[in-house]
Amino acid sequence: MSRLIKKPIVVPNGVDVKIEPNKVTVKGPLGEFSMDYTYVKFRMDGNQIWVEENKDVNLPPRLMKKAKAFLGTRWSLLRNMIVGVSEGFKKELEIQGVGYRAQMQGNTLVLTLGYSHPIKIEPPEGITIEVPRPSLVVVKGASKELVGQVAANIRKTREPMPFARGKGVRYVGEYVITKEVKKA
Incomplete structure (x- = not known):
């Protein structure tokens, strides 16, 4: 499992993050991005976003390892989207x-x-x-x-x-x- 998910992603002022089932939308002064996702769950806590393993999906054991590999990737992609719309x-x-x-x-x-x-x-x-x-x-x-x-x-x-x-x-x-x- 990724070490990145132990840290939250801080959302700066002026950036709106909308979390829907299987889709995240980030809007800021420099643009808007959206990302479809599976196997992970995003939890908003104030101005912080936590990336967690989605325990609601029943997967065979061989796919659980693949699902855990997506955690760090999705964390990095979401962070890059937030930095991109705020700073570029x-x-x-x-x-x-x-x-x-x-x-x-x-x-x-x-x-x-x-x-x-x-x-x-x-x-x-x-x-x-x-x-x-x-x-x-x-x-x-x-x-x-x-x-x-x-x-x-x-x-x-x-x-x-x-x-x-x-x-x-x-x-x-x-x-x-x-x-x-x-x-x-």
């Missing part, structure tokens, strides 16, 4: 390399990464992309999963190259192991 999430990417740069053209991110053409990335609904300087890209949004996926897609356009002194797109603070080129 952000990922920062840095671009390293001579001539490599990023810029915004309207709502589209345009990356110049040494290819014969610029790469254009259109952010999905609920995601904002900012370029404070040509070598830094900031991805913001309320959904942790979507922010991480968009940042990973941007990084995938030119991953850091170990033999080229690590040039490419990387997360801020990411350490890239550089290798020496073979000598003839």
